[in-house]
Amino acid sequence: xxxxxxxxxxxxxxxxxxxxxxNELWYxxxxxxxxxxxxxxxxxxVLVALSADFLLDYKTDVIGQNLKERLQSPSLTHLxxxxxxxxxxxxxxxxxxxxxxxxxxxxxxIGLITGTFFGAIAGYFGxxxxxxxxxxxxxxxxxxSILLAIAIVTALGASxxxxxxxxxxxxxxxxxxxxxxxxxxxxxxxxIEAARALGVKEWKIIISHVLPNAxxxxxxxxxxxxxxxxxxxxxxxxxxLGVPAPAxxxxxxxxxxxxxxxxxxxxxxxPGMAIMFTVLAFNLMGDGLxxxxxxKLKQ
Amino acid sequence: MSxxxxxxxxxxxxxxxxxxxxxxxxxxxxSLSLEKGKIVGLVGxxxxxxxxxxxxxxxxxxxxxxxxKNGNISVDGQDIIHASIEEMEVxxxxxxxxxxxxxxxxxxxxxxxxxxxxxxxxxxxxxxxxEAFKRAGEMLEMVGIPASRATEYPHQFSGGMKxxxxxxxxxxxxxxxxxxxxxxxxLDVTIQAQVLSLIKDLIEKNNASMLLITHDxxxxxxxxxxxxxxxxxxxxxxxxxxxxxxxTKHPYTEGLFNSLPNIDDRNxxxxxxxGLMPDPTNxxxxxxxxxxxxxxxxxxxxxxxxxxISHTHSVACSAYExxxxxxxxxxx
Numbered sequence: 001x002x003x004x005x006x007x008x009x010x011x012x013x014x015x016x017x018x019x020x021x022x023n024e025l026w027y028x029x030x031x032x033x034x035x036x037x038x039x040x041x042x043x044x045x046v047l048v049a050l051s052a053d054f055l056l057d058y059k060t061d062v063i064g065q066n067l068k069e070r071l072q073s074p075s076l077t078h079l080x081x082x083x084x085x086x087x088x089x090x091x092x093x094x095x096x097x098x099x100x101x102x103x104x105x106x107x108x109x110i111g112l113i114t115g116t117f118f119g120a121i122a123g124y125f126g127x128x129x130x131x132x133x134x135x136x137x138x139x140x141x142x143x144x145s146i147l148l149a150i151a152i153v154t155a156l157g158a159s160x161x162x163x164x165x166x167x168x169x170x171x172x173x174x175x176x177x178x179x180x181x182x183x184x185x186x187x188x189x190x191x192i193e194a195a196r197a198l199g200v201k202e203w204k205i206i207i208s209h210v211l212p213n214a215x216x217x218x219x220x221x222x223x224x225x226x227x228x229x230x231x232x233x234x235x236x237x238x239x240x241l242g243v244p245a246p247a248x249x250x251x252x253x254x255x256x257x258x259x260x261x262x263x264x265x266x267x268x269x270x271p272g273m274a275i276m277f278t279v280l281a282f283n284l285m286g287d288g289l290x291x292x293x294x295x296k297l298k299q
Numbered sequence: 300m301s302x303x304x305x306x307x308x309x310x311x312x313x314x315x316x317x318x319x320x321x322x323x324x325x326x327x328x329x330s331l332s333l334e335k336g337k338i339v340g341l342v343g344x345x346x347x348x349x350x351x352x353x354x355x356x357x358x359x360x361x362x363x364x365x366x367x368k369n370g371n372i373s374v375d376g377q378d379i380i381h382a383s384i385e386e387m388e389v390x391x392x393x394x395x396x397x398x399x400x401x402x403x404x405x406x407x408x409x410x411x412x413x414x415x416x417x418x419x420x421x422x423x424x425x426x427x428x429x430e431a432f433k434r435a436g437e438m439l440e441m442v443g444i445p446a447s448r449a450t451e452y453p454h455q456f457s458g459g460m461k462x463x464x465x466x467x468x469x470x471x472x473x474x475x476x477x478x479x480x481x482x483x484x485x486l487d488v489t490i491q492a493q494v495l496s497l498i499k500d501l502i503e504k505n506n507a508s509m510l511l512i513t514h515d516x517x518x519x520x521x522x523x524x525x526x527x528x529x530x531x532x533x534x535x536x537x538x539x540x541x542x543x544x545x546x547t548k549h550p551y552t553e554g555l556f557n558s559l560p561n562i563d564d565r566n567x568x569x570x571x572x573x574g575l576m577p578d579p580t581n582x583x584x585x586x587x588x589x590x591x592x593x594x595x596x597x598x599x600x601x602x603x604x605x606x607x608i609s610h611t612h613s614v615a616c617s618a619y620e621x622x623x624x625x626x627x628x629x630x631x
Contacts, residue, residue: 190404197357198419198468199391212409
């Protein structure tokens with residue numbers, strides 16, 4: 001259908017090309033119901049996180065105690081009920097989205113940028129550069145990632161920023177490995193040699209020819225890791241190593257509710273569901289993106 | 300012919316692939332020159348060192364393990380062997396460009412064909428992206444593809460069209476020398492003819508020269524001016540089309556012709572050259588073709604010298620020490 005239309009057109013400009021390209025990607029993404037659901041949940045969560053400050057007053061609504069209304073069951077006044085200090089759990093979960101989303105995104109960015117950089121260098125150049133990078137990666141991945149994160153947080157001290165760094169660094173090895181593996185596959189393809197034969201500079205070959213072709217697994221890894229980073233961050237907070245109380249990070253909420261799980265299960269149920277749906281949304285969107293961005297799956 | 304008239308000059312090129320356990324002697328001292336405006340065919344079996352020779356001209360031998368051991372290459376007077384990587388990046392695509400064997404894999408699947416043609420123009424001529432993209436459209440028109448298809452991806456093209464795109468990329472910066480590494484091998488026969496005549500026309504139009512690597516003598520007869528026959532990393536016979544096709548001297552060239560099907564006698568049994576190419580990690584002493592040669596004598600223990608038959612025709616075969624010697628093409 002596209003050919004037919006374009007036959008009557010003269011040469012298109014670069015800008016039109018990329019616009020058309022984006023439209024096409026969006027069209028294919030829209031057809032994937034799971035991915036759209038994931039995107040919808042993520043957009044919703046981001047909007048909630050962004051507007052939480054305007055809708056809620058942190059001092060009174062989120063951390064303000066109200067002992068008269070402690071441990072109430074979910075009702076119309078308190079949608080998710082209240083905790084042992086009478087704080088509205090609904091408000092706290094909503095405010096917690098800020099922490100979880102920002103920790104997820106920032107820590108994954110740390111892992112993604114560092115991991116892809118070193119992975120691409122290792123895969124493309126090979127030789128002893130690769131040996132050094134991959135052996136360091138091996139050492140890092142020999143330590144369970146949660147232990148590594150715990151060690152980093154303990155060394156740096158418990159704070160939101162340190163939590164992001166810890167979770168981010170723990171995700172580097174996976175990114176290095178995945179990037180290297182897919183760069184290795186792309187590196188020996190003929191079009192890379194063709195680009196070299198055209199006089200394209202090495203760094204430009206890596207950035208504009210190798211990486212875009214190696215991107216699909218990295219994108220999937222990014223979204224999956226965003227999910228698991230949120231889980232790790234919540235886990236660390238659960239252990240008391242993450243966002244310090246009384247900030248309503250979802251992991252801290254779980255940890256606080258744990259003591260009351262027999263009588264007041266909703267205290268753990270709602271934060272747990274928040275974590276679950278967020279991770280699920282990232283995973284759904286990752287799968288959808290992979291299908292959309294793989295040029296071989298077009299049409 | 301004067302030196303100024305040469306676009307490509309290779310002298311005594313030796314390329315080895317040095318692996319841990321063994322050394323593959325891919326190219327063993329070949330000399331080849333190419334005049335401006337000419338198309339020279341480099342013919343030989345798989346593994347004869349044709350592609351290695353071509354990659355050496357662009358200094359694209361995978362290193363390690365490939366090493367240019369010896370020799371000189373100059374393209375339009377510029378020394379290639381001693382050029383730095385930065386100098387090579389300027390030469391590649393601008394002065395010398397390459398058409399690769401398989402159009403299915405030599406285009407980047409994630410970019411539109413227009414982008415890929417424009418990339419080369421953008422690198423070598425300092426013009427804006429939009430202008431480069433417009434030029435890419437013109438290049439597509441030149442190879443017979445509507446410019447509107449510049450915004451499409453390689454997978455939307457057929458094999459023959461992809462090869463035209465590859466040709467458009469190779470010609471985008473008006474290179475002086477084009478190296479075509481089996482440009483039609485991956486195409487079916489009807490498309491082969493189209494692509495070949497397109498290449499020939501464009502080369503004449505752009506006043507370029509071409510080194511055509513192939514194992515197909517039919518293609519050589521179609522478009523080449525001169526032919527060099529390669530065997531086990533050496534050029535065994537070299538001459539004009541006429542010299543090689545009608546005045547065959549080397550037993551190996553003879554074998555190649557004999558192994559072609561005969562169109563006049565369709566029942567004739569093919570006469571392939573017996574045996575296999577020698578292992579390039581362990582080449583025989585003397586003439587490498589000797590073990591498969593019907594004319595082989597004791598004299599073949601010595602490395603044969605290049606012998607000029609006429610001022611265009613040379614052959615490397617010791618049998619011509621004997622002035623009486625002549626091959627008997629097609630009659631065995």
